[in-house]
Amino acid sequence: MTPSNQHDEKKxxxxxxxxxxxxxxxxxxxxxxxxxxxxxxxxxYNEQQGQSNFVGLQNFITLITDDTWSQAFWNALGNNFKFFxxxxxxxxxxxxxxxxxxSTPKLRLSGTYRTLxxxxxxxxxxxxGFVWQLLLSPIWGISEDFLYNIGLGQYFDAWLxxxxxxxxxxxxxxVWQFVGIPMMLIYATLLNIPDDIxxxxxxxxxNSFQTFWHIKxxxxxxxxxxxxxxxxxxxxxxxxxxxxxxxxxxxxxFSTDLMGTFFYRTFFGFQLQQGSxxxxxxxxxxxxxxxxxxxxLFLFFIQRRIQRFQF
Amino acid sequence: MKLLDRLMPASGIRQVPKSVTIHAVxxxxxxxALFPIIVVVINAFKERxxxxxxxxxxxxxxxxxxxxxxxxxxxxDFGLYSWNSLVxxxxxxxxxLLLGAMAAWALTEYKFKGNLLITFLFAMGIMIPIRxxxxxxxxxxxxxxxxxxxxxxxxxxxxxxxxxAVYILSEFVRTIPKELTEAARCxxxxxxxxxxxxxxxxxxxxxxxxxxxxxxxxxxDLWFPLILAPGEETRTITLGVQQFVGQYVTDWNSxxxxxxxxxVPVLILYTIFSRQLIRGxxxxxxx
Numbered sequence: 001m002t003p004s005n006q007h008d009e010k011k012x013x014x015x016x017x018x019x020x021x022x023x024x025x026x027x028x029x030x031x032x033x034x035x036x037x038x039x040x041x042x043x044x045y046n047e048q049q050g051q052s053n054f055v056g057l058q059n060f061i062t063l064i065t066d067d068t069w070s071q072a073f074w075n076a077l078g079n080n081f082k083f084f085x086x087x088x089x090x091x092x093x094x095x096x097x098x099x100x101x102x103s104t105p106k107l108r109l110s111g112t113y114r115t116l117x118x119x120x121x122x123x124x125x126x127x128x129g130f131v132w133q134l135l136l137s138p139i140w141g142i143s144e145d146f147l148y149n150i151g152l153g154q155y156f157d158a159w160l161x162x163x164x165x166x167x168x169x170x171x172x173x174x175v176w177q178f179v180g181i182p183m184m185l186i187y188a189t190l191l192n193i194p195d196d197i198x199x200x201x202x203x204x205x206x207n208s209f210q211t212f213w214h215i216k217x218x219x220x221x222x223x224x225x226x227x228x229x230x231x232x233x234x235x236x237x238x239x240x241x242x243x244x245x246x247x248x249x250x251x252x253x254f255s256t257d258l259m260g261t262f263f264y265r266t267f268f269g270f271q272l273q274q275g276s277x278x279x280x281x282x283x284x285x286x287x288x289x290x291x292x293x294x295x296x297l298f299l300f301f302i303q304r305r306i307q308r309f310q311f
Numbered sequence: 312m313k314l315l316d317r318l319m320p321a322s323g324i325r326q327v328p329k330s331v332t333i334h335a336v337x338x339x340x341x342x343x344a345l346f347p348i349i350v351v352v353i354n355a356f357k358e359r360x361x362x363x364x365x366x367x368x369x370x371x372x373x374x375x376x377x378x379x380x381x382x383x384x385x386x387x388d389f390g391l392y393s394w395n396s397l398v399x400x401x402x403x404x405x406x407x408l409l410l411g412a413m414a415a416w417a418l419t420e421y422k423f424k425g426n427l428l429i430t431f432l433f434a435m436g437i438m439i440p441i442r443x444x445x446x447x448x449x450x451x452x453x454x455x456x457x458x459x460x461x462x463x464x465x466x467x468x469x470x471x472x473x474x475x476a477v478y479i480l481s482e483f484v485r486t487i488p489k490e491l492t493e494a495a496r497c498x499x500x501x502x503x504x505x506x507x508x509x510x511x512x513x514x515x516x517x518x519x520x521x522x523x524x525x526x527x528x529x530x531x532d533l534w535f536p537l538i539l540a541p542g543e544e545t546r547t548i549t550l551g552v553q554q555f556v557g558q559y560v561t562d563w564n565s566x567x568x569x570x571x572x573x574x575v576p577v578l579i580l581y582t583i584f585s586r587q588l589i590r591g592x593x594x595x596x597x598x
Contacts, residue, residue, distance in 0.1 A: 014421070014423065016501075016502040016503060017417055017421055017423060019413075019503070020413040020414065020416055020417035020506065021413070021414050021417040021418070021429070023410050023413070024410035024411060024413060024414040024473055024477070025414060025429060027410065027466060027469050027470055027473070028432075028433065028436065028469075028470050028473045028474070029432075030451075030470075031441075031448065031451070031466050031467050031469070031470035032436055032441050032444065032470035032471070032473075033432060033436075034444075034447070034451075035441075035444030035445075035446075035447035035448045035451060036439065036441075036443060036444040036447075038444070038447035039443060039444050039445075039446050039447050042446060042447065094340075097336075098337070098340060101333050101336055101337055102337070104330070104333055107330070107333065108334075109334075109337075110337075113337045113338075113340075113341055114589060115582075115585045115589065116341045116344060116345060117337075117340055117341055117344045118585075118589070119344060119345065119348070119578065119581065120344055120347075120348065122527060122577055122578075122581045123348075123531070123573075123574060123577055123578075124530070124531035124533070124549045124552075124573065124577075125531065125533070126531070126533050126549050126552065126553050127549075127552065127570055127573050127574060130552075130556050130566070130570055131347050131348065131351050131570060132347060134351065134566070134567070134570075135347050135350065135351075140362075140363065140366060140563075141363075141366075142350065142366050142367070145366075176343070176344070176347075179344075180344075184589070229438070233438060233440065237440045237442060237443075239442075239533075239534055240533045240534065243533065243537075243553075244533070244553055244556075260442075263445075267445070267446055277446050277450070280445075280446045281446045281447075284443045284444070284445065284446060285443075287443055288439065288443050291438070291439065291440070291443075292439070295438050
């Protein structure tokens with residue numbers, strides 16, 4: 001951008017470029033890129049009484065090995081993987097099934113089903129959390145009555161309140177809300193599969209299961225991979241549902257703690273523990289690394305898929 | 312599929328039960344998706360006793376009451392919260408669309424040093440959640456004296472929405488024929504005029520898609536309102552409901568009414584715009 005630049009001697013300074021790109025880039029860099037990089041740097045410092053000292057990787061070592069921190073950290077990380085696993089095993093297969101059913105040719109009312117099934121996805125996670133908290137409440141007893149009516153009454157329990165079942169219950173609530181996203185994305189891909197390919201397989205004598213398994217499934221695999229990345233990033237970033245239903249303490253006894261709530265507590269403090277910006281930054285940095293590794297693994301997977309199709 | 316019917320007329324016999332099964336499964340899931348929401352909304356209009364005695368019954372002349380709604384409006388400033396959410400969402404989405412379209416145009420139309428770097432920088436933002444920078448965003452907002460202002464939220468949401476907007480709009484800009492801009496340049500129309508009078512109107516359908524994708528996470532967000540603007544004056548509707556329900560958790564009428572007040576406007580908007588939204592989801596997002 002200096003006047004000595006050869007490029008600029010021929011042409012006038014590209015003011016239009018500054019005009020078009022400047023405002024957006026400025027806001028994005030100042031409020032997203034810079035804070036993210038600053039967080040990574042901050043995680044290498046230790047702040048005490050307003051003074052910050054460079055401590056290298058000490059914050060991370062504390063997080064992973066120190067008794068008071070590591071237990072909470074590994075607990076949150078483990079829970080987060082469970083939370084993610086339930087989404088992958090329940091949400092995405094159900095989404096796939098619904099998408100396949102919706103894409104049945106000439107299905108009546110398919111638009112209506114699509115619109116209604118997607119509805120919960122539009123609502124705030126916080127609202128959904130409260131709705132299910134009410135529905136599962138033993139005080140109100142809707143779920144209990146329902147289970148008695150279908151003969152499963154003895155299985156009812158205060159699922160959200162028990163250490164063993166709270167996290168799984170919350171994961172299912174989240175699955176219930178977001179199943180519309182995999183459904184919609186896979187449905188869109190299915191619609192784009194040319195009819196001739198499917199017809200050709202039918203002519204060759206494939207039944208509908210074979211058509212799905214050998215023709216459609218390979219074509220929607222990249223979409224399934226994309227849905228998996230989206231699920232992964234969203235799950236390792238989840239906070240609202242736990243905070244709304246269980247509070248920042250992610251009870252009972254931290255059994256519903258995820259990286260998001262752990263980050264919040266570390267940064268702002270809770271009960272007797274003081275909040276710490278540098279420890280908060282360290283947790284955020286670890287979340288950043290986890291998400292980055294996950295995204296790169298998935299991108300690698302997609303890349304290979306696409307190459308396989310080209311040859 | 313016509314081909315299928317012609318080749319295998321016998322399959323017509325099997326097709327009836329098959330489509331019945333499909334409808335049964337889809338209908339069952341639709342009920343699962345809607346039931347919780349409907350239960351909350353109908354019980355918001357019932358007296359406390361009716362809520363517990365017959366939770367699935369519709370409100371009748373005996374049990375109908377609006378006491379919950381009265382309590383909510385009396386004890387909290389729902390009007391203000393909704394207004395705050397509306398202001399933040401409209402400003403942020405409007406600016407994401409304008410600045411995103413401008414940036415997408417610049418990045419796809421002009422060749423300059425750093426183009427690739429900036430494109431990559433924006434692409435990173437699609438995957439890396441802005442939330443991870445919260446520690447620094449908060450201290451930045453403190454030093455800019457923007458804590459507890461709606462401005463702070465708008466700025467963060469613009470930064471949050473821009474990457475996807477730039478990505479989707481860039482894809483769209485690429486489909487605009489070059490002849491259009493070349494012709495305008497031959498007539499020595501300025502670059503600014505080309506963008507605002509030729510390109511921007513063409514981007515409208517893509518901008519509708521981007522608007523929907525940007526709007527929903529902003530309206531529903533709890534994290535940034537909680538951290539950057541928790542004050543009574545700047546509370547958004549999501550934070551307002553969260554605080555209200557937390558405070559009056561034992562008052563069933565109030566809680567159900569507060570949730571209903573948060574749900575119903577979104578559902579009305581969704582019903583109006585669902586066609587557009589689903590078209591956006593099924594076309595622009597995937598490719």
